[in-house]
Amino acid sequence: MSLPDAPITIRPLHAADEDAWRALWTGYLDYYETAVTEEVYRVTFKRLLSGDDTEFHGLVALVDDKPVGLVHYLFHRHCWKVENVCYLQDLYTDPALRGRGVGRALIEAVYAEADKAGAPAVYWLTQEFNYAGRMLYDRVGVKTPFIRYNRPS
Amino acid sequence: MSLPDAPITIRPLHAADEDAWRALWTGYLDYYETAVTEEVYRVTFKRLLSGDDTEFHGLVALVDDKPVGLVHYLFHRHCWKVENVCYLQDLYTDPALRGRGVGRALIEAVYAEADKAGAPAVYWLTQEFNYAGRMLYDRVGVKTPFIRYNRPS
Amino acid sequence: MSLPDAPITIRPLHAADEDAWRALWTGYLDYYETAVTEEVYRVTFKRLLSGDDTEFHGLVALVDDKPVGLVHYLFHRHCWKVENVCYLQDLYTDPALRGRGVGRALIEAVYAEADKAGAPAVYWLTQEFNYAGRMLYDRVGVKTPFIRYNRPS
Amino acid sequence: MSLPDAPITIRPLHAADEDAWRALWTGYLDYYETAVTEEVYRVTFKRLLSGDDTEFHGLVALVDDKPVGLVHYLFHRHCWKVENVCYLQDLYTDPALRGRGVGRALIEAVYAEADKAGAPAVYWLTQEFNYAGRMLYDRVGVKTPFIRYNRPS
Numbered sequence: 241m242s243l244p245d246a247p248i249t250i251r252p253l254h255a256a257d258e259d260a261w262r263a264l265w266t267g268y269l270d271y272y273e274t275a276v277t278e279e280v281y282r283v284t285f286k287r288l289l290s291g292d293d294t295e296f297h298g299l300v301a302l303v304d305d306k307p308v309g310l311v312h313y314l315f316h317r318h319c320w321k322v323e324n325v326c327y328l329q330d331l332y333t334d335p336a337l338r339g340r341g342v343g344r345a346l347i348e349a350v351y352a353e354a355d356k357a358g359a360p361a362v363y364w365l366t367q368e369f370n371y372a373g374r375m376l377y378d379r380v381g382v383k384t385p386f387i388r389y390n391r392p393s
Numbered sequence: 394m395s396l397p398d399a400p401i402t403i404r405p406l407h408a409a410d411e412d413a414w415r416a417l418w419t420g421y422l423d424y425y426e427t428a429v430t431e432e433v434y435r436v437t438f439k440r441l442l443s444g445d446d447t448e449f450h451g452l453v454a455l456v457d458d459k460p461v462g463l464v465h466y467l468f469h470r471h472c473w474k475v476e477n478v479c480y481l482q483d484l485y486t487d488p489a490l491r492g493r494g495v496g497r498a499l500i501e502a503v504y505a506e507a508d509k510a511g512a513p514a515v516y517w518l519t520q521e522f523n524y525a526g527r528m529l530y531d532r533v534g535v536k537t538p539f540i541r542y543n544r545p546s
Numbered sequence: 547m548s549l550p551d552a553p554i555t556i557r558p559l560h561a562a563d564e565d566a567w568r569a570l571w572t573g574y575l576d577y578y579e580t581a582v583t584e585e586v587y588r589v590t591f592k593r594l595l596s597g598d599d600t601e602f603h604g605l606v607a608l609v610d611d612k613p614v615g616l617v618h619y620l621f622h623r624h625c626w627k628v629e630n631v632c633y634l635q636d637l638y639t640d641p642a643l644r645g646r647g648v649g650r651a652l653i654e655a656v657y658a659e660a661d662k663a664g665a666p667a668v669y670w671l672t673q674e675f676n677y678a679g680r681m682l683y684d685r686v687g688v689k690t691p692f693i694r695y696n697r698p699s
Numbered sequence: 700m701s702l703p704d705a706p707i708t709i710r711p712l713h714a715a716d717e718d719a720w721r722a723l724w725t726g727y728l729d730y731y732e733t734a735v736t737e738e739v740y741r742v743t744f745k746r747l748l749s750g751d752d753t754e755f756h757g758l759v760a761l762v763d764d765k766p767v768g769l770v771h772y773l774f775h776r777h778c779w780k781v782e783n784v785c786y787l788q789d790l791y792t793d794p795a796l797r798g799r800g801v802g803r804a805l806i807e808a809v810y811a812e813a814d815k816a817g818a819p820a821v822y823w824l825t826q827e828f829n830y831a832g833r834m835l836y837d838r839v840g841v842k843t844p845f846i847r848y849n850r851p852s
Binding site for chain 2: 269274276279280283284287288294295296312314316317318319320321322327329330351354361362363364365366367368369377380381382383384385386387388389390391392393
């Protein structure tokens with residue numbers, strides 16, 4: 241077990257993180273009661289490491305040198321702006337490490353990456369009933385009145 | 394005035410549409426009580442016409458050969474899928490032509506473009522209190538429990 | 547047909563309104579895809595006319611002397627106040643007369659009754675997706691962040 | 700300190716509970732960033748003890764014979780039903796005793812009182828962003844799409 245005050249480090253996802261990344265991301269997908277194919281695990285991990293600006297980027301949070309959280313984020317066009325904006329997706333913290341600030345550190349690291357990239361906005365979507373998440377999001381972000389509609393499947 | 398049953402045609406945005414596009418998009422931005430700089434008009438219009446897959450694409454709705462509505466949409470990565478998904482933004486109909494199905498025709502045209510591109514999902518965001526919009530969206534789409542948070546400005 | 551500018555009169559529900567009241571209230575219940583028994587029609591109508599302060603009160607809107615809308619309201623205790631508050635329920639306008647201000651006139655008449663009774667607050671509940679209603683409510687009232695939970699049935 | 704597994708007892712509010720009731724209710728009002736006058740404390744407490752069916756009733760939760768939670772509830776008319784319905788208001792648990800099931804026990808005790816009174820429905824309102832409350836309410840109740848509007852003050 242890590243000590244309650246062990247420091248949190250955030251760094252870009254590395255190729256060597258694959259096993260830990262798979263475990264964390266599976267936890268995230270489980271939360272949404274979904275699952276993806278082996279192909280999606282492989283393709284997404286490869287894209288996250290590609291360094292290509294049109295792909296999602298990944299950060300991991302480390303405690304005691306072990307990945308305990310992840311976040312994926314994408315820069316994309318926005319018609320209202322010259323600069324790209326940043327879409328933060330797939331934020332997850334190992335349940336055993338909750339309450340220490342891992343989620344907040346990951347969001348703030350994405351803010352820093354957005355600043356470096358000159359992206360004037362960062363946003364994310366969450367389910368209205370994700371109470372635990374929203375307790376954090378209300379502190380580090382601002383709720384908007386925007387809701388999401390999908391094409392019917 | 395166009396006849397109430399004049400047919401609606403949807404086609405990609407052309408360079409010759411610039412004036413009409415500016416007028417319609419200004420109407421849209423007005424709805425959101427926002428405004429953009431001349432640079433954003435120029436850059437966004439150029440990007441919409443670029444044919445580049447990482448840029449927003451534009452469609453216009455014509456009645457009597459006159460643009461009366463527009464929609465912008467973007468294909469982007471999604472970590473849960475191999476294929477890109479389609480983000481529909483900036484849907485607008487000239488208020489004088491409301492109630493004829495222009496908005497629906499534009500959304501359905503984006504669905505058709507998504508099918509052509511192999512994008513398995515189309516989504517959009519709207520304000521919770523956009524009642525007129527949601528009357529349409531509830532018919533052509535499905536409300537999700539997802540809400541948007543922004544980085545504080 | 548009544549003229550578009552025929553004036554709207556609001557008055558308390560009378561015994562002679564029973565048939566018109568039944569028709570309007572059935573329209574309201576239809577909107578909620580519900581129905582009530584004959585006993586409920588009888589008991590509720592009797593209570594509305596009772597003049598008893600613990601019962602719902604009823605107002606009707608008249609156009610050309612014909613009831614075209616109704617509202618029911620109840621004064622009840624509120625632990626935070628010495629005075630009773632006013633719960634407005636069952637607001638309905640004949641669809642053929644929509645857009646003339648009948649709903650607004652009924653709500654404002656309840657405000658006046660609340661003032662007469664010394665009730666410092668009037669409130670009502672509506673479905674989040676009652677777009678037509680909310681277009682009016684946003685003008686005559688204020689949306690709160692309160693949502694309703696029910697005991698499971 | 701009470702033991703973590705000390706049993707929770709629910710009983711009606713008594714005159715002797717006044718000091719404890721005031722402390723708990725003040726905690727509740729603080730949560731809503733509101734305050735009431737001394738008159739409201741006196742009048743509300745007296746009404747809660749009156750045994751009058753048109754008044755709010757009160758229950759307290761005891762741990763180690765000490766009140767650690769309260770709930771107020773009111774039976775009132777509903778036009779759609781012959782029977783009264785039950786409006787649960789002012790649910791509160793001492794923060795030091797959270798997580799032990801005090802809130803759930805109070806809600807379930809109101810359900811039992813509603814059953815005794817023949818009230819076929821129990822409902823309550825809560826702020827959309829009352830995350831801690833809603834974690835409980837989603838387990839013991841059902842969220843409805845109803846939202847509350849107020850007369851502007």
